[in-house]
Amino acid sequence: MTAPCGRALMLQGTGSNVGKSMLVAGLIRAARLRGLNVAPFKPQNMSNNAAVTDDGGEIGRAQALQARAAGLAPHTDMNPILLKPETDTGAQLVVQGKRRALLGARDYFSAKRDLMAPVLDSFGRLRAAHDLVIVEGAGSPAEVNLRANDIANMGFACAADVPVVLVGDIDRGGVIAQIVGTQAVLDDRDRAQIAGFLVNKFRGDPRLFDDGYAYTVDRTGWPGFGVLPWFPDAWKLPAEDALDLKARESEGTFRVVCLGLSRIANFDDLDPLAQEPGVSLRILRAGEVLPGDTDLVILPGSKSTRGDLDFLRAQGWDVDLAAHRRRGGRILGICGGYQMLGHAVHDPDGIEGAPGSTPGLGLLDVATDMVPEKRLALTAARHVATDTPVNGYEIHIGRTSGADTGRPFAMVGDRPEGAISADGRVMGSYLHGLFSDNAFRGAFLQMVGAEPEGRDYDAGVEATLDALAAHVEAHLDVDGLLAAAR
Structure with a gap:
C-alpha cells in the first residue's frame, strides 16, 4: 500500500x-x-x-x-x-x-x-x-x-x-x-x-x-x-513517562536498587537491566528504606541535581548509602547521580535554580561546577575496569573534577571520563545508555558479581x-x- x-x-x-x-x-x-x-x-x-x-x-x-x-x-x-x-x-x-x-x-x-x-x-x-x-x-x-x-x-x-x-x-x-x-x-x-x-x-x-x-x-x-x-x-520498550517506572521492576538473585529521585531523568538507562533474568531491579520510592541485602545502588540522572540531593536527604537515603558503603556494597552514579556522589555541587550563576552550593554525599573525591554550556554527544568509550568498549551518550550541564577522576570510569579516546573510588566500589560516569551496549552490560555485571545471560537488548527491542x-x-x-x- x-x-x-x-x-x-x-x-x-x-x-x-x-x-x-x-x-x-x-x-x-x-x-x-x-x-x-x-x-x-x-x-x-x-x-x-x-x-x-x-x-x-x-x-x-x-x-x-x-x-x-x-x-x-x-x-x-x-x-x-x-x-x-x-x-x-x-x-x-x-x-x-x-x-x-x-x-x-x-x-x-x-x-x-x-x-x-x-x-x-x-x-x-x-x-x-x-x-x-x-x-x-x-x-x-x-x-x-x-x-x-x-x-x-x-x-x-x-x-x-x-x-x-x-x-x-x-x-x-x-x-x-x-x-x-x-x-x-x-x-x-x-x-x-x-x-x-x-x-x-x-x-x-x-x-x-x-x-x-x-x-x-x-x-x-x-x-x-x-x-x-x-x-x-x-x-520491554524504552519508556518516557516516570509513571511507567513501576513496570521496570524485575526479579532475580543479583539485587539492584535505583533511587527514585523526584526529578529523575533518562531512567531508560535501567531498561536493559530489568530484562536481565538474573537481576532484581527495584525502584526505591519516597519514604522507603534501602534494603540491607542490596548488591548495587544506582543513582540515576536528575534534572535538578541540587534539588534531588535535598530530596535524597529528606528520605534518609544519604544514611542508607553510607551504611551500604560500609557493608561493602557498590554504588554507580550516572550523570546527575555522579554529581551527587562528590563533595559539593556549585551553581553560582543559578543554572538549575537559585544560585548557591549544595553539599554532596562525599562518596567520591570530586566536586561539580554548573556551567551554561550543555554537553550533547553520542559517545564511544572504553570501560577501564573491564577493558570493554561501550557506546552511550552524554547530555549534561556541569563539569566534575577532583582526585578520583584520576581513576576514570572510562576513556573517550585520550579523554578520561567519570571517576572511581580508591577501593573501586563507588563509580560515577556521565555516560547514559551504557547498559544498552550488550558487551559492556555483560562485562560490568560480571565484574560486580552478577551472572548475565548475554541477551541482545537491541534485538529484543526490534x-x-x-x-x-x-x-x-x-x-x-x-x-x-x-x-x-x-
Whole structure:
C-alpha cells in the first residue's frame, strides 16, 4: 500500500498516559512494514527522558523510539519543542534541539505564540521528506483553557491541517465519557479536525465493549478505528513517562536498587537491566528504606541535581548509602547521580535554580561546577575496569573534577571520563545508555558479581516493535487510519 508524498495523521489522547507514544510507534512500524517511508513528529513534549540526536541536539525519548520504529536516526525536527521540568513551576525550554531558556509556567504560556513557527518549520521538512508523518499530541485537546496559543494539540492540527484520531484509555475507566466529553468541549473548528477515535488498553475480551463502542460511534458521529487490547510486552520498550517506572521492576538473585529521585531523568538507562533474568531491579520510592541485602545502588540522572540531593536527604537515603558503603556494597552514579556522589555541587550563576552550593554525599573525591554550556554527544568509550568498549551518550550541564577522576570510569579516546573510588566500589560516569551496549552490560555485571545471560537488548527491542506492529494490524483498522491521513 502506498500513500501520496507528504500525508500526515495525528493521534491525540483524551488525557495524559493513554498510550499515544506506544500507539504511534506501533503504527509507524506497521506503516514501514507496508513499505511506506514514515517519520514521527511531536510538536511539544514535556519529559526529562531525552535522547541525543545525530544532528547534535536532544528530543524526547519517545520520539527516538518512534524514529527507531521507522528505521530512521533520531532528528531534532521530530520533536522541535521539548520542556524539561526542573521545579514544580519551571522547566528548561529546548527549541529544535538546543537549550534556549529556563521558564516559569506563566512565562511559557506567553512564549508559546512565538514557538509555532519552529514547530511548523520542522514539520514541513519532515513532511517534504517522507510519504507519511504520524504526529503525537500531548496531554489532551479537552484542556480548552490552554487552547489559546496551543502548539501541542488542536492548535497545531488546525495550523498544519492534519486530521486527528482521538485515543481513549479504557484501562483507567470512563472511556465513553472521555471521548464523548472531549467532543462536547471542543469548538466547531477543532471538532472538524477529528477523523475518528480508537480505544486503547483493553483487558479481556474486546467484544464485551461492543455496545459501548457502538454507543460512542452513534453519540459522536465519528467512525471508530477499533479497540486495541493491552499489549503485555510494552515494558520491554524504552519508556518516557516516570509513571511507567513501576513496570521496570524485575526479579532475580543479583539485587539492584535505583533511587527514585523526584526529578529523575533518562531512567531508560535501567531498561536493559530489568530484562536481565538474573537481576532484581527495584525502584526505591519516597519514604522507603534501602534494603540491607542490596548488591548495587544506582543513582540515576536528575534534572535538578541540587534539588534531588535535598530530596535524597529528606528520605534518609544519604544514611542508607553510607551504611551500604560500609557493608561493602557498590554504588554507580550516572550523570546527575555522579554529581551527587562528590563533595559539593556549585551553581553560582543559578543554572538549575537559585544560585548557591549544595553539599554532596562525599562518596567520591570530586566536586561539580554548573556551567551554561550543555554537553550533547553520542559517545564511544572504553570501560577501564573491564577493558570493554561501550557506546552511550552524554547530555549534561556541569563539569566534575577532583582526585578520583584520576581513576576514570572510562576513556573517550585520550579523554578520561567519570571517576572511581580508591577501593573501586563507588563509580560515577556521565555516560547514559551504557547498559544498552550488550558487551559492556555483560562485562560490568560480571565484574560486580552478577551472572548475565548475554541477551541482545537491541534485538529484543526490534522484535518487540515488530510484535507491536502485528498487534496493531490485528486489532485496529490500519487501512482506515492510513486512508484518514491527509
